[in-house]
Amino acid sequence: DTEVTQTPKHLVMGMTNKKSLKCEQHMGHRAMYWYKQKAKKPPELMFVYSYEKLSINESVPSRFSPECPNSSLLNLHLHALQPEDSALYLCASSQARSGFVYGYTFGSGTRLTVV
């Protein structure tokens, strides 16, 4: 199993809604990531989890709340989002050898629209 699975693939939510994005991998990777990608822009790092602990938070607004319940799962809880938060949200996991990360596997993303 060499995949990162993200659900849902599409999500439309109102500004007062609470929703969650889910990411799952069964490759034994111990680091997982959330990226945000606006249209025609490169992905931007949001959060990094290493061994189920949050290791990097790129000054993301608190309306985005990450959670890593176990080594295979990564969630992104959404609350009180703004229309400008509409984007493609990508999850990734990484594999390392001798301390060097040499591969990142990305999921196919969740296209989020905030109305």
Added chain:
Amino acid sequence: AQKITQTQPGMFVQEKEAVTLDCTYDTSDPSYGLFWYKQPSSGEMIFLIYQGSYDQQNATEGRYSLNFQKARKSANLVISASQLGDSAMYFCAMREGSQGGSEKLVFGKGMKLTVNP
């Protein structure tokens, strides 16, 4: 300061021809990694090739090869024998640091490749 520079916003190539996608980078970390990803319109990021800063030889993966010139800080992707399915956005990315989970993968702006029949 921009860490990854992709100056070509778009390129057109004829099917079966080779094409080179440019990427330059900037880092003071001696330990880094360079990646190329392909992103079709469906949105998924597809890994193409990886080059570590300590690797002595240029990386190759099938039709993809990376022209790594460390002194020039360039990591150009070469696609041989282009196919129609190669039409997509291409991102160059750099990993700074070494430990999984404490490093960052930073992307260039990307460039759009169109392969014509």
